[in-house]
Amino acid sequence: MDTGMQPDVLVIDDLQKHFGGLEIMRGVDLTIKQGERHALVGPNGAGKSTLFNLISGEHRPSGGQIYLRGQRISGLKPEQISRRGLTRSFQITNVFSRMSAFENIRIGVMARHGIRFNLYRRIKPMRAINDEAHALLQQVRLDHRADNLASDLTYSEQRALEIGMTLATGAEVILLDEPTAGMSRDETAYMVELIRQVTEGKTLMMVEHDMSVVFGLCDRISVLVYGRILATGSPEEIRSNQEVQSAYLGEEEEH
């Protein structure tokens, strides 16, 4: 898709993070446009997960700013950022393991509707909530597993559930942290297709190691190396970028 004309959704400005004396983010500048699928790649230890943690509010930046649709979100708590329309999934499967798949999604739907401290109504007759949860479950193709405990789902089903939960919160900007990690080739292909479908019309930013997934799914790619963005561009631009070749992609091919 042509993202050139789209407005900026997420703007990261000179973002810094250090843990003690250890500098992890050394001035990251990055702009994510409305509706694009943006991949964040880079060698291990480049700070990809830290960047996600900073954007989603897990950590506070040591310096710099993050804006979501022009509003500053750096320094806010995860739940405040989530309510402003940015939600993330996790690298390690992070579901409610002792609840059914349906309920996992329904918690997200509750969040979207701002149902947080409701102690005076039964949830069963709340049609809108339940229908929406069922629809989402169907979207991530888990409707046949609705009543199964999340811990009883297969690994790839749990990852799909993870994405469903992220969608359920109604977020417009979705951060996926290695959604295909540890999957077989078939499972990966299935997951890529699923992500493509369910993030239609939303803005996606993902950390991914599998280059075929990145090149197949994403509109733009940013390469993060040692706390700095080395390059940002279309898959073709990144593929032909000499600096990236030597810093990252070339290194990959040598293996």
Place this chain on the structure above:
Amino acid sequence: MRYALIAILALLALLIIAPPLLGTGWQYALINALIAALFAAAFNLLVGQGGMLSFGHAAYFGVGAFTVIHLMQSVEYGDIPFPTVLLPLAGAAVSLLCGALAGFFATMRSGVYFALVTLALAELLHSLAPHWDEMFGGEAGLSSMRMPSLGFTFGSTLEVYYLTLSWVVICIGLLYAYTRTPFGRLTLALRDNEQRIRFMGFNAHGTKIVVFAISAMFSGVAGSLMAISNETANYSVFSTQVSALVVLHTFVGGSTIFFGPIVGACVLSLFTFVVSGVTHSWMLYQGIIFVLVMLFAPKGIGGVIQAHIEQRHALPWKRLAAPYALATLAGLMVACATVFVVQSLEIVLSREYAAAVARTGEYAPYTVFAREWQVFHPFTWLFPVLLLVPGLYLLRRAFARIKALWDKDDDDDNGDVPAATQQLMEGGR
């Protein structure tokens, strides 16, 4: 579901009809069992549903009790009118406030640190109370009288029983309704994954405070009922023992099931009532039960019951009858052997017995199981061995057979052999 409703109504009917036929001793024991049941259910809201293990829930139980005693005194002296039947509301309100305040700090941490903060808060009250006469009546505590209200005199234990029953049934009903609300579901999600609910837009700390405060509130109702029943309260309601007992009740009953802690509290408090009247070693027996349940049925009595209910259509009941009967018999044999040894040692090693030996110079026979035993007669010590060894052997055989039968029916379904047994051990979900 319909069976569950029928069972509950039948139990309720029994609880309403039976007590007038019982003596005041049993009525009093039932009051305590009901209070323990409510306390355990309130506690389990925090532990089983919220995933926060508190070691200091006596604090909120005690706050409820003292609130009510103060209010009863005011009513007794004619300072303010307040109907006796509504006293627990006051206990609930004050415990809710204290729970919200304590919860604010305690829930900043989780796991062990949370448990330690709750323990410290309860210990703070426990050590403060004996030195604060106006508030807690010093070491002696405070006493008052139940005033007649709404046509009830509350002079008899039976009337107090019905008052307690009403409050306990209403509160347990409310606690159950809680699990069906959106917030009740969020509580379970919080237990499973606190980090995730934050990233989904929920305020985890606020959620935990509310769960904590509601649990404290219902604990306060339980404490209130205790104060009304006893007409007194002293600093010992804040003790670690009270906090530990509710943990024991909850886990013996099974914290993963709503009715588990209620069952555990009723069984154990009635057990204590019966056994403590007979032997000094009742706490040892209680401890043994706790250890056995934790080892062999980690999801508690409630878990075992639930596993049976869930598998009721799949289980070969007719073929299970024999091994279940055998297990019961073998279990009784082992229990008899244990009780015999414990009771024998309790008597023979007692100071009284030693004094008698010193006085008369001979080891007098003693009585256990309505029979006289000689201390140095070989049969006295052979007897428990004769019960224990075959008992354990038969128990093993019976459980092997039960395990095989539980697994077999699951075998037909999906070939997953250990699933049903695992469910039996873990007690369903």
